Amino acid sequence: MQIKLTVNGKEYSHDVEPRLSLTHYLREVLDLTGTHIGCDTSSCGACTVLLDGRAVKSCTLLAVQADGCEIITIEGMANGSELHPIQAAFKEEHGLQCGFCTPGMVMTAADILKNNPTPTEAEIRHGLEGNYCRCTGYHNIVKSVQRAAETLNQ
Amino acid sequence: MGKFIGKSIKRREDARFLTGKGKYTDDIKLPNMAHAAFVRSPYAHARILNVDTTAAKIAEGVVAVYTAADGPGDYGVPCGWQVNFKNGDTMREPQHPLLAKGKVRHVGEPVAIVIAESLALARDAAELVDVEYEELPAVTNPKAAMQAGAPLVHDDFPDNAAFDWCIGNDRAEVEAALDNAYHVTELEFINQRLAPNAIEPRSYIADYDVNGDKWTLYTSTQNPHLIRLLLCAFVLGIPEHKVRVVSYDVGGGFGSKIYHYIEEALLTWVSKQIARPVKWTADRSEAFLMDAHGRDHVVKSKMGFDKEGNIVAHLTDEYCSMGAYLSTFAPAVPTYLHGTLFQGLYKTPLIHVNVTAPFTHTCSVDAYRGAGRPEATYLIERLVSKGAKEMGMDPAEIRYKNFIPPFDGVNQPGYQTQVALQYDSGNYAPVLEKALEAIGYEDFRKEQEAARKEGKLLGLGISTWIEGCGIAPSAVVGALGARAGLYEVGHVRVQPTGKVSVYTGAHSHGQGHETVFAQFVADKLGIPMDDVEIVHGDTEQVAFGMGTYGSRSLAVGGSAIIKSIDKVLEKGAKIAAHKLEAAVEDLEYAEGKWTVKGTDKSIAFGDVSLTAYVPHDYPEGLEPGLDFSSFYDPSNFTFPFGAHLAIVEVCAETGKVTIKRFVTCDDVGNIMNPMIVDGQIHGGVVQGIGQALLEEVVYDESGQMITGSYMDYAMPRADNVPMIETHNTVTPCPHNPLGAKGAGEAGTIGSTPAVVNAVIDALWHLGVKDIQMPLTPQRVWKAMNQN
């Protein structure tokens, strides 16, 4: 089936099998491998991207469902070599270790902060409930989102 | 402290991870690459009557289908550690075939592999492989596996024991001391089976090059050289120089990516059969069934105290599961990484640990973050806290009373334990003092009392932990059954311009070696960090290495690099002396230059390195170049320690436990980068909280895993845990040049008993003395309402 969509500001058109997930489309067809797969059950959040501005788990969407949509992946966050404030905050606060869950965390944080620019610690933790991290104990991820909120509100 | 050492330098690896440019194995795509899917056993124990691959072989896009009959890897995957029976009999070591032969012995065991043009087509065809099984009874609990009449995992062994083992003082002596003790505390529990769950699933690409008869194996491993050694020398019989193992970015390991797995060996074999690259990446479901699990000990413990609360003896009997096959380091985990830590931080004069290690019809069990030491710490710290409660003593007081007095390992000798090891250096009371002060211990007790009157159940748990890490002296581990040395390699190549490439056999899968190692290298050489590059994870670049586990990278890998730096500076001094027309003894090295003492005559590091590579005006007889490799074999383990405190609230209605605060004070020796050490502690603590409250792999009676996905296996999420309040003291390791002890496993080792002790503290007045982990709301509620 032919689909047409915008990913990180660039338009793409491809003929895809209906069963191709959006994650596999991004990774295998567009070679955007920053979006990761960590589970089979929509639980871990490593595959999170923004679809029409909302955080979604791309492993639980078919590429055909994204036909006509606008998608932002981790590769589309930075402005050239300048990190997005959320990315910069993760670096400053050591909000990542192995880096595997990180793209999903950053994209989810973007959704959290878009809907709630001044979240409390509890709201951040609640907002991240759909993203597993096994390395950081979340401590520095929460601090990263707090710092990003401060930067974005300046 | 130098310019970089001891500073929270931000990580250089972050830029690629934060922009989606990390290079994990599954991100790699090779031309003409085929994809693999496995046909796995749905039964825990069954005879394979027939495997029919006819339909699969002619399915769309299928390249090949293989079963055991095709003879992949005749020898199977080996075990890297031999622990013999107490009576001297050799450890029972079953063959672990790459594809099941005759029988399957756990759910998920591969029976066939299907190779196709795409992953989707491989999956489709795998469903067409028709396997006929005769289901057989299974046993999944290690204690049950040792009962008479239990189903045998391996028919050629008379019972299910892989080995049995003991350490410590004479059993009769320990039993007599317990008989005479003023008070004896007892515990019987299961240290439950855990799934490691690195968020990146295991992934392999094997690429056979017909022209050179060579392979490249891209693999998500913690130790590429060890994988190459096992794969080549033991499984496939390939000369090592024909295989390059590459492990770029790895998305977490926690032990589970140490081992040589059958899938990576099988893919390597397949790649040659089809003369194409072939990729396989585990699903999470496959990860649950196949990635070596942790823990799974059935424990019975007794600790005796005298009237004053001094520990007089400790006896533990355990059944520790090996799973269906022996994973790479499995036998070491419940023995030399476990029984040898039973001294804890205490002066306990008599200790005996007795371990039986059975096979069960389950996934293999091996080292999972902490590996044997969390299990030891858990039972010691539960016993001490329970003993204190029973004797009406304060849990902090009983610990102070029993702590081994301070020793620095330099002016005072190391502490000889009753269980073989000699601790390097320790000063235990300050970590507890500092943690108690940070949490406000006295105030908490008042708050707890007041809360109880309002029906609120608050509790505070203490855990004071020690571990043996920096693994490990080769001769020692060799004597204990290791089939490998556990040194590390550090290669320092000074480029002509003075830029430095460091090749380390340690492997980073989240630990930040590229930054931390560059910090101390830059400091030792007095050059900018930007001039230092750290290379790891490629057998073709790094001469050799034993990888990263057991909190060893800095203590062992870092020390190897220091050895090479010393050689660089020693040779550099000769070149500098020549250029400065001075004697080597008259030079001093600081801030990147050699200076003739008491003068302003100096030569910079970069000028010396250039001279080394352009040796026109050069010391006679000295070889050109500035390039050294060193092997560092530690003289002892390192022994970090600490105190972890948890404050919990238990919901009286539902039994749900909420962690209100978590305070640590850890002593991991000298700290290179506090930000990274804190990060290791945060993550470790939360993994330990996971074991205490949430995580458990459950097999039912027939051997089916009923927690095989994230819908049923619970791990800590952001909203399950509080901020982790970290503190530290510093007691340097006396026997390695960095004075570092290791921080990777500390959090996990210390935190689990702190949480459980806190819950018991909250509920003790209700008659609750112990609750089986994980402390699920149901278990807590039932314990509260048992009477």
Place this chain on the structure above:
Amino acid sequence: MIPTKFDYKKASSISEAVALLKEHGYDAKILAGGHSLIPAMKLRLNSPGVLIDISGIEGMNKIEEDGDAVIVGANCTHQQIASSGLIQKEVNILSQTASTIGDVQVRNCGTIGGSLAHSDPAADYPATVLACDAQIVVEGGGGSRVIAASDFFQGIYTTALEDDEIIVAVKFPKVRKGSYQKFYQSASRFAVVGVAAVQAPDGGIRVGVTGVADTPYRATAVEAAYDGSSSAASHAVDGVEVMSDHFADAEYRAHLAKVMARRALEAL
């Protein structure tokens, strides 16, 4: 994890979707948000030959006031429902319920129609749909009809929907006061127990319970015993065969149902 092959049809109207359902029969499945269906297909527990995507059908994702009721289009996402000002004001309990489902990402995709049609015994909406006495508006080969909440849920993954019927909307009477209390399963974050209680117009209460039995139910014993206090909560599982699993055996689950019921009643 990759599903088996299937055909994908995007319906542009409800009648087109119904016609496609009729044409493909058992082999077809409706795709709304896909957050129950796609995971099941990836695990190959469900392998439909045709997916009929209804997400693009105009008008199905609206939330509208209709006199004493609020009509929620079947394609409304949990996030839309949780954050709708109208729902927060007029059927607040529905907003509460939606906000407990899954996580941010799941709430951004999963739909109320999809969840109700899937009818997972641990899903959250059923308790609230029952307590609100909502009506499920469906359309099928036989035209459109309205199914009362109490008739809709028929068992594990089983509803009163005919094979060719699609949920179009859910009509919630406005509720003055209501409370949804959920005890989360620690891994999946589905409900081990979910209890919804609302004040009925006649001065009584209505209570819906999910997660406890294989079919969500109205806790009529609680409703009957309600005396303005929370003591009626002790009847939360009267006459109910309580489920048992790894996270909560029947005894504990029954206890949780009573605790959640009490909390819900106390919040009224």
